[in-house]
Amino acid sequence: MNPICITRINSDIIDDFSCSTSDVLLGEVEELEPICSLPWQGSKLSRWPFLIAENVAALEFEDAVPLELAPLIPDKRSPGHSQILLVTFAIPEKSDHFFTYLSARTTTSPYIVVQDRFEPSPRQTRFSPDFYAIKKWMAPVIWRTCDSLIENKQTGQILRTIPITISPQVVREAEERSLTDDLESSIKLAQENYSTLESIDINIEHDPEIVDRKTIRFTLTVSGEPELVLKDEFKFKDKLYSALDIKTCEQITTTYKWKS
Amino acid sequence: MEMVPKEFIDLAHELAHNFKTEAAFRSAISRGYYGLYNLMSRFLVNNNIALPDTAKAHNLTYKYLHNCEVQDVRKLAKILDDLHDERNKADYHLELTHYKDPKVAIMSYLRANAAYNGFEKLISKSSNRKKIVKGVITHKNKTQT
Secondary structure, X not given: OOOOOOOOOOHHHHHOOOOOOHHHXXXXXXXXOOOOOOOOOOOOHHHHHHHXXXXXXXXXXXXXXXXXXXXXXXXXXXXXXXXXXXXXXXXXXXXXXXXXXXXXXXXXXXXXXXXXXXXXXXXXXXXXXXXXXXXXXXXXXXXXXXXXXXHHHHHOOOOOOOXXXXXXXXXXXXXXXXXXXXXXXXXXXXXXXXXXXXXXXXXXXXXXXXXXXXXXXXXXXXXXXXXXXXXXXXXXXXXXXXXXXXXXXHOEEEEEEEXX | OOOOOHHHHHHHHHHHHHOOOHHHHHHHHHHHHHHHHHHHHHHHHHOOOOOOOOOHHHHHHHHHHHOOOOHHHHHHHHHHHHHHHHHHHHHHOOOOHHHHOHHXXXXXXXXXXXXXXXXXXXXXXXXXXXXXXXXXXXHHHHHHO
16 A cells, blocks of 8 residues: 655545535544544654554554655644644555654744644554545645645745654664764754755664674755765764764764755 | 875766766775775874774774864764765665765765865874874773773
C-alpha cells in the first residue's frame, strides 16, 4: 500500500468523499470516532517513541519511520503563535500500519511543541483500519492543510519548510549517549546557517573499515553552488563548535546531496 | 623526490571538473580525502606521534588532531572525518546515485582543498606546530591512562 501523501494533495483521496467541506467531514469523523489527545511532555526527540502507548505493542512502534512531513502552516486558532506539523509514519513490513501525528508548534525555530495529537488514537490503532477508514480520518486534515496553503498564497506569504528525517536508530543512539538536546541544537544550527538547505536526513553511519565505529551522519540536501555551500559549512561548523562540547562534535559527520 | 600529498588534491580537482563520469567523480572524492589524510597523518608521524599500519590510523589521525585543543585544527580535522565518511560511501556504495552529480565531487574537492591549505598554513609556523604536537601528546596520555 502506498503511503498517504500529505504534501502533495492527492485528489483521488478527496474524491472518494461526497462531502464538499472540511467542516462536514471533520464533524462526521468526530461523531463516529472521537479523536483522543495524547499528552506528550516536552519537545525532545527522545519522546518520539511516545507512540509506544497504551494498547500498542512497543516493538512495532520502535521501527516506525516518518514518511512525509507536511509544511508548517499557521494555526488558525492562534494566528502567529503556532503552526501545524503533520507527520505520517509507517511501520516497515506492515504496510497497513501507518498513522499521523499532528502537532502545534511555535512559529520560529526550534518549533517548540504547544500541543500534540496522535490520530487516530492508540485505541483506534490496534491496526486493523482498512484503507478507506484511514482516508476518512485523513481527509479533514488534508482539507485543513489545503485551506491554509491557499490562504497563504492569497496573502503572498511564501512558506518554506525544511523536511527533517531522523532514523529511529538515531533517536535511540541519541538517547543512549545523552545527545538528544545536542542533536536538536545541531538541527537548528544547520537550518540557520545553510542558505540553500532543502532537507536534512540524519542516520547512523557504520565505518566499514573500523569495527564498532559509528557516527551520526547529517546528510544535507542543498541547492546552491558548492562554493556557497562551503562558506555556509564554515559558518555552521563555527557555531556548532561554540554550542556543543568537543566529544559531541566528534560524533557528528556532515555530507551533502544536491537537489535534482 | 617524494610525492607531496597536494598532488592528490590537484588530481581530485581534475577529476571533478574535467571528467564527466561517475567513476571519475567518486575517485575525486577518494583522492581529495587521501591528499588531506596524508598531509595530516604525516605531520603526526614526522613529529614522533606513531600511527598503526592499519585502517585505525585514519580514525586516530582524526581523533588526535580533533582533541589537540587548537580550535582551528579541530575544525579542519572534522573535515577530514567528514571526507573519510564520504570516501567510504563513494568507494563502497556503488548503488548510491547522487554521486552522478559533479557538484558532490566538486564539493568534496573544495572541502579537501580548503582543509589542506588551512592545515598547511597553520603548521608552517613553528609555534603552532609545537602547540598542536603538545596537545596531541597530552590527549594521547590522557586516553592511555
